[in-house]
Amino acid sequence: MLRSADLLELGVNADEIRKKLHPESIVTFVVDRNINYTNVCINKCRFCAFWRDADSPEAYLLDKDTLFKKIEETIALGGTQILLQGGLHPSLNIDYYKDLLRSIKERFEINIHGFSPPEICYIADSADITLRETLGLLNEAGLDSMPGGGAEILSDRVREILSPKKIRSARWLEVMETAHTLGMKTTATMMFGSIEKPEDIIIHLDSIRELQDRTGGFTAFIPWSFQPGNTELKNKKAQGKTGKDKAYKAGNLPETVEYPATAVDYLRVLAISRIYLDNIENIQASWVTQGLKMAQVALRFGANDFGSTMIEENVVASTGVSYCVSKEDIVCAIRSAGFKPVQRDTCYNLIREY
Numbered sequence: 001m002l003r004s005a006d007l008l009e010l011g012v013n014a015d016e017i018r019k020k021l022h023p024e025s026i027v028t029f030v031v032d033r034n035i036n037y038t039n040v041c042i043n044k045c046r047f048c049a050f051w052r053d054a055d056s057p058e059a060y061l062l063d064k065d066t067l068f069k070k071i072e073e074t075i076a077l078g079g080t081q082i083l084l085q086g087g088l089h090p091s092l093n094i095d096y097y098k099d100l101l102r103s104i105k106e107r108f109e110i111n112i113h114g115f116s117p118p119e120i121c122y123i124a125d126s127a128d129i130t131l132r133e134t135l136g137l138l139n140e141a142g143l144d145s146m147p148g149g150g151a152e153i154l155s156d157r158v159r160e161i162l163s164p165k166k167i168r169s170a171r172w173l174e175v176m177e178t179a180h181t182l183g184m185k186t187t188a189t190m191m192f193g194s195i196e197k198p199e200d201i202i203i204h205l206d207s208i209r210e211l212q213d214r215t216g217g218f219t220a221f222i223p224w225s226f227q228p229g230n231t232e233l234k235n236k237k238a239q240g241k242t243g244k245d246k247a248y249k250a251g252n253l254p255e256t257v258e259y260p261a262t263a264v265d266y267l268r269v270l271a272i273s274r275i276y277l278d279n280i281e282n283i284q285a286s287w288v289t290q291g292l293k294m295a296q297v298a299l300r301f302g303a304n305d306f307g308s309t310m311i312e313e314n315v316v317a318s319t320g321v322s323y324c325v326s327k328e329d330i331v332c333a334i335r336s337a338g339f340k341p342v343q344r345d346t347c348y349n350l351i352r353e354y
């Protein structure tokens with residue numbers, strides 16, 4: 001199917017499954033803000049344009065006042081959630097994270113959707129405690145649910161090239177399973193369109209499907225395509241430069257990406273995700289990487305959710321891809337695609353119809 005199925009047939013099949021799961025013809029979205037508390041990260045993934053070294057002039061760690069102000073603005077705009085994510089900062093420990101969560105919860109009534117599995121593992125390893133203990137402590141301090149970031153492709157062959165320092169697939173799945181058994185809901189993501197093969201995508205979908213069968217803890221699946229701008233993985237020829245990149249010289253694989261995923265690739269992967277993951281209720285369209293117009297088309301290829309309004313977004317924007325979109329734009333895009341726009345909360349409870 002990934003290699004050769006007819007695209008429109010895939011779309012029809014995915015749309016049928018979407019209709020069975022969501023017969024009411026609504027498309028949901030959440031009003032939230034991405035707060036990236038730091039861009040300092042020791043992992044230095046090759047597909048990421050966001051990270052900085054601790055001594056870079058562009059490195060930052062948000063202070064509490066700035067963070068609180070961002071949350072106040074989010075609530076004023078009708079926001080119900082903050083997505084709190086950052087790099088793996090070598091100077092932060094579990095006490096920092098517990099204090100941060102507590103101080104937010106003391107001041108605001110807002111869902112904290114935070115810390116993807118690589119951050120959780122980093123916090124656990126620095127504190128020398130188990131994943132279960134770490135998640136339990138963070139949950140107690142105010143962490144409500146978790147985003148499915150850091151998955152990229154759950155195939156270690158690919159991870160060794162894309163992000164050699166990042167946690168491997170089994171560990172990503174272990175964090176999610178532990179969170180689910182503690183009662184925390186999470187999403188799952190997949191970044192495709194870099195150096196993976198169709199088989200790697202199937203391994204990824206299968207791992208997510210298998211875990212979902214056991215725990216039921218994933219609320220949504222979000223496939224999005226690699227954005228090469230400003231990343232080490234971008235083909236050097238495409239940047240008008242010659243020579244091998246640093247990772248290649250260091251003995252890693254020489255693969256770079258010359259042609260990122262097209263709109264057709266996106267729709268194909270999206271439709272197959274809807275078909276394969278029929279045990280996950282919601283599939284998100286990624287307007288952040290595809291733009292609003294493609295996100296509208298995605299609603300006929302299996303997606304039933306527009307994700308977040310993202311009052312602020314920094315990670316994809318670092319690659320040079322940035323769509324300026326308001327809540328009104330999202331409402332209008334959903335309506336003109338033939339669906340009823342409805343604001344939801346993190347757990348997909350419906351809040352307000354438009």
Ligand code: SF4
Binds near residue numbers: 042043049163
């Ligand atoms: S993707 Fe995440 S873990 Fe990798 S370098 Fe970027 S911020 Fe760090």
